[in-house]
Structure formats: structure tokens, C-alpha cells
Amino acid sequence: MACTLEELQNVEYGILCDFADFCDKYNIEYVLSGGTLLGAIRHNGFIPWDDDIDVNMDSTNFKKFLKKIKKHPMEGIHLSWVDTENQYPLYFAKLRKCGTYMPENEYKSFDVYNGVWIDIFVYTGYPKNKVIAKLQEKIYFLFALMGRLYLQDKIDKLNDDMNGFEYSRKYKFLKGLSYKTNGKIRALLFNAYTSLGSKKSEYVVLNDWQNNPKPPVPRCNYTPTCKHIFKDREFDIAVNYDKALSQQYGDYMTPVEYPTHTDLSRIEL
Numbered sequence: 001m002a003c004t005l006e007e008l009q010n011v012e013y014g015i016l017c018d019f020a021d022f023c024d025k026y027n028i029e030y031v032l033s034g035g036t037l038l039g040a041i042r043h044n045g046f047i048p049w050d051d052d053i054d055v056n057m058d059s060t061n062f063k064k065f066l067k068k069i070k071k072h073p074m075e076g077i078h079l080s081w082v083d084t085e086n087q088y089p090l091y092f093a094k095l096r097k098c099g100t101y102m103p104e105n106e107y108k109s110f111d112v113y114n115g116v117w118i119d120i121f122v123y124t125g126y127p128k129n130k131v132i133a134k135l136q137e138k139i140y141f142l143f144a145l146m147g148r149l150y151l152q153d154k155i156d157k158l159n160d161d162m163n164g165f166e167y168s169r170k171y172k173f174l175k176g177l178s179y180k181t182n183g184k185i186r187a188l189l190f191n192a193y194t195s196l197g198s199k200k201s202e203y204v205v206l207n208d209w210q211n212n213p214k215p216p217v218p219r220c221n222y223t224p225t226c227k228h229i230f231k232d233r234e235f236d237i238a239v240n241y242d243k244a245l246s247q248q249y250g251d252y253m254t255p256v257e258y259p260t261h262t263d264l265s266r267i268e269l
Helices: 005-026 034-043 059-071 128-152 155-160 169-176 179-194 240-248
Strands: 055-060 077-080 093-097 118-123 202-207 225-231 233-238
Touching: 005 059, 005 077, 005 093, 005 118, 005 233, 034 055, 034 225, 034 233, 034 240, 055 059, 059 077, 059 118, 059 179, 118 169, 118 179, 128 179, 233 240
Parallel strands: 055 118
Antiparallel strands: 077 093, 093 118, 118 202, 225 233
């Protein structure tokens, strides 16, 4: 039943290797991100106490990835996304190892796959036109809200969870949609807001789970890419990784230990 952190990391690393091989095969671009990128730079592998893996893709490559993996499924890997699981509540995708179990308390009442995962976050171009940028923000707002409503019974409970941000009760009708309809609408909203930004825009926005995308950041935080070692092979990272990590962590070469995200005693590998 229980596993060690090293055993969990090894399974996650295996998923990452399969993902990278798949992307290489179909010429799909990605980069290591977040704590995984930090681990690559500072430790040439996992941060010793880290228990997840993060990668980033731009929306064009992510849509290509979705198309390819649905047509050519990865052996032993399950994709969790808004149009592959009717009750999937999140704003980013997960690749999960079949035959494993890694529960998340927040989603225990949902019919979603619970295998060990790596996270795939998506960024998209930020429009120069302020009107289009505002429209992109509003569409993303609905995309995120419809996912957040999965996690709460109603708007009032959702507002209690949002640390001061309040959703209008005019959105309460969304809770009445069937899971299947909700998932289809979220897929359409995702395609809509990611289509509004230019593929060559100087700035991009990254999905953020609450109500709006995170503030725009330079596209050069993610591309162009180069290779860097992570454990025993190389993966793609941003050439401009120093700026990206400095913006996210400050003095990122000084380790700051934090607790693991999951209860290792409940994981089955």
C-alpha cells in the first residue's frame, strides 16, 4: 500500500520519459517547468523532497499532443483532460500511470482516474489588443469557473473557498449542467481562449486555477529550448531558464524545503 518518496519519483520519471519519447516521435514541443525545472538546474534531477513533475506546452503543441495521443494512445498511460473524463475539474492535464493509485482528497467524490501522474500546464499568446485580451480573460474565467464548480456544491461554498474573491450568483445555473455537457463546453471554451492569442506574441499567459490566467510573462521564459540533464537523460528546458526561475522563486539556488503534496502511505504503485 505505502511507498517511499524515491519509489514515487521513479514512477513519475518513467511517465516523463514516455511523454518525452512521444513528443519527440511526433515533433511536439514541451519544456520542464516549476519545481521540475528547478530540480534539473540545481540537482540534475528531482528536488530531493519533491513529489511531482511539471511540464509546460504552448496551446498549439498541446492541441497537437491531444490529437496524437487520442489517435495513438500511449501504452500504460491514461490522459486526464476535460474531454476525456466527464467529471475532470482541473484547468491543466495529467498523464497517469495505469495500474497505480494516487488519491487526491479534493476529488475523491468524482469519477476520475486516480493513477500516479505528471502535470501538463498550457500557455497561450497574450493579445496586444486590449479588447481581445479582455475577451480572452472572460472566456478563461468561464472555463475555470465551470471546473471549480465541480469542487463545490454551489456558488456560496465556492466563494467561501476563494479568499475574498466572489463569484456572482448569476453563474449558479452552470451547476445544473450535466457532467458530459459541462466537459464539452469546457473543451470549446479552452479552444476559444487559446485561439485568441498570436503564436508569435511577445507575452504569454499560463492557466491559473482560480479565476483568471496568471499575469503575462515573456514568451522567452519558455522558448527557444535547449537540452538539460534530469536524472539519467536529457529533456527540453527553456534557454532563458534563469530568468524564468528567478521570477518564480527569487534566489532559486538556495534550497527551501517544503512538505510533499501527497500522503505516501495511501499510494499504490
